[in-house]
Amino acid sequence: MNFEKQLAWPCRDCSVRDSSFCRNLIDRSPSDSPSPQNQLSQIFMRANKHEVVRENKERQFSGPFVLCKGWAYRFYRFPDGRRQILSVLIPGDLFSAFSLYSPNPNFSVQSATEISVCQMGRDGIKQKLTENATLFEAFGRLCSSEIADLTSTSIGLRHGSAASRITDFVQRLVKRMSARGIRISANVFPLPFTQTDIADATGLSPEQVADAIHDLRKNGVIDLSNDEVTVLDAAKFEYCEPFSVS
Amino acid sequence: MNNSKTYSPPRSGCDSCILDGLGLCNLAIDCGRERPPKGGRANITQGEKTQNAKRTIFSQNEPVETVAILCDGWAASTLRISKGRKQILSFLLPGEMLTFRALFESGRYHSTEAITPVSYRVFDQSQFRNAMFASQNIFDRIMAGYSEERCRADQMIVDLGQRSATERIARLLLDIWTRLEKSGKVKDNSIAFPLRQTHIADATGLTNVYVGKVLTAFRNERLISITGRTLTMLDIDKLRRQAA
Numbered sequence: 001m002n003f004e005k006q007l008a009w010p011c012r013d014c015s016v017r018d019s020s021f022c023r024n025l026i027d028r029s030p031s032d033s034p035s036p037q038n039q040l041s042q043i044f045m046r047a048n049k050h051e052v053v054r055e056n057k058e059r060q061f062s063g064p065f066v067l068c069k070g071w072a073y074r075f076y077r078f079p080d081g082r083r084q085i086l087s088v089l090i091p092g093d094l095f096s097a098f099s100l101y102s103p104n105p106n107f108s109v110q111s112a113t114e115i116s117v118c119q120m121g122r123d124g125i126k127q128k129l130t131e132n133a134t135l136f137e138a139f140g141r142l143c144s145s146e147i148a149d150l151t152s153t154s155i156g157l158r159h160g161s162a163a164s165r166i167t168d169f170v171q172r173l174v175k176r177m178s179a180r181g182i183r184i185s186a187n188v189f190p191l192p193f194t195q196t197d198i199a200d201a202t203g204l205s206p207e208q209v210a211d212a213i214h215d216l217r218k219n220g221v222i223d224l225s226n227d228e229v230t231v232l233d234a235a236k237f238e239y240c241e242p243f244s245v246s
Numbered sequence: 247m248n249n250s251k252t253y254s255p256p257r258s259g260c261d262s263c264i265l266d267g268l269g270l271c272n273l274a275i276d277c278g279r280e281r282p283p284k285g286g287r288a289n290i291t292q293g294e295k296t297q298n299a300k301r302t303i304f305s306q307n308e309p310v311e312t313v314a315i316l317c318d319g320w321a322a323s324t325l326r327i328s329k330g331r332k333q334i335l336s337f338l339l340p341g342e343m344l345t346f347r348a349l350f351e352s353g354r355y356h357s358t359e360a361i362t363p364v365s366y367r368v369f370d371q372s373q374f375r376n377a378m379f380a381s382q383n384i385f386d387r388i389m390a391g392y393s394e395e396r397c398r399a400d401q402m403i404v405d406l407g408q409r410s411a412t413e414r415i416a417r418l419l420l421d422i423w424t425r426l427e428k429s430g431k432v433k434d435n436s437i438a439f440p441l442r443q444t445h446i447a448d449a450t451g452l453t454n455v456y457v458g459k460v461l462t463a464f465r466n467e468r469l470i471s472i473t474g475r476t477l478t479m480l481d482i483d484k485l486r487r488q489a490a
Contacts, residue, residue: 130379143396
């Protein structure tokens with residue numbers, strides 16, 4: 001792990017707490033520190049653009065990580081250097097809900113921008129799960145939702161055309177950002193990924209991604225440039241769903 | 247316990263059952279594998295069901311009222327996707343939960359289909375959840391199984407995104423082999439293997455023809471042999487290298 005520790009308690013001003021799993025864990029305290037009722041251990045850290053978690057490094061996960069600010073992605077690395085992005089992490093996401101039960105991560109995490117993260121104490125969360133039925137249910141739904149997102153990602157990879165795969169990838173991301181109130185303007189969303197990153201998320205080559213992005217822009221569907229995605233025509237964008245679950 | 251009155255033979259999945267030793271399954275109590283809790287029976291409404299091969303056990307989108315454990319036979323979690331195509335999300339083996347997602351959801355996201363004749367045990371969903379909430383031990387065991395489902399979902403993305411046909415099929419065979427090996431179901435370097443080419447095709451996003459070609463190549467390279475419904479492992483190290 002490559003993190004720089006941070007001392008201040010940033011949860012008070014967090015813009016995504018109320019729309020993420022954190023709302024179930026952290027009391028809304030008006031002060032600059034957690035309320036006494038909040039008995040969770042929290043370590044806040046910042047990292048620049050690099051690999052912050054490496055798979056199969058023992059005992060890295062003394063507790064689950066929450067991405068507080070910035071963008072990152074979870075990925076699988078092949079011995080020959082190939083990689084597959086498994087999921088994009090946006091502010092408010094846990095790296096994986098299941099890391100509460102798996103101390104040795106079987107994935108790596110790379111930050112796409114400068115990020116701030118919070119590592120929560122495993123024992124504290126597990127204790128709360130046994131005491132609070134609402135939290136227990138919310139955690140169960142979070143796990144289900146993580147699996148559902150991964151399944152949708154798999155299905156998206158069965159799209160035949162490069163443009164369909166990219167549209168599917170962006171659609172799912174825009175939906176998640178909208179639910180968390182993350183947007184630049186009505187039809188513009190942040191997307192700080194390189195074409196190589198998008199290629200690794202969609203199983204395409206960077207050249208195929210470049211061509212597909214050109215086609216999508218030319219056909220007035222979406223524009224991906226300057227670390228942003230602009231929805232040019234909402235109807236066309238939403239209609240581009242040729243491989244949805246029936 | 248009076249076994250002469252209540253004895254039921256254990257099922258093939260009992261040895262590797264995710265619920266083994268948790269005191270939740272009345273079958274395990276009846277067949278003498280587990281000591282009965284106070285009152286003599288587990289505190290969850292439950293029952294055993296069977297289904298024929300190639301029939302649906304649970305349908306996509308139907309309401310969830312139960313969680314189920316596969317006791318005998320093989321099944322598959324399947325998702326219908328548009329254009330008449332199907333994706334097999336995972337193969338389910340004896341002793342495994344049919345889907346962990348059923349624990350916390352009100353509707354079934356995917357179907358479960360029997361590959362062979364199956365028997366499975368159903369538990370009331372809300373009572374099962376209450377048992378998890380009440381016991382750290384039960385919660386930890388279920389979450390460990392659920393984590394494996396997450397790993398399989400990750401690997402499906404890697405399969406469809408990056409792996410070649412050879413890598414996908416080799417990895418699938420090794421995954422099944424490893425799971426059966428853990429539960430002691432490898433005999434004479436062979437496992438029961440009721441999958442058809444069409445199952446492998448639906449699980450790996452390939453065509454039946456392509457699957458046939460890869461399996462023939464594996465046979466010709468003497469990595470595996472498939473005879474009837476038995477798979478024999480001939481060179482697991484080489485197959486591992488093929489799986490990347």
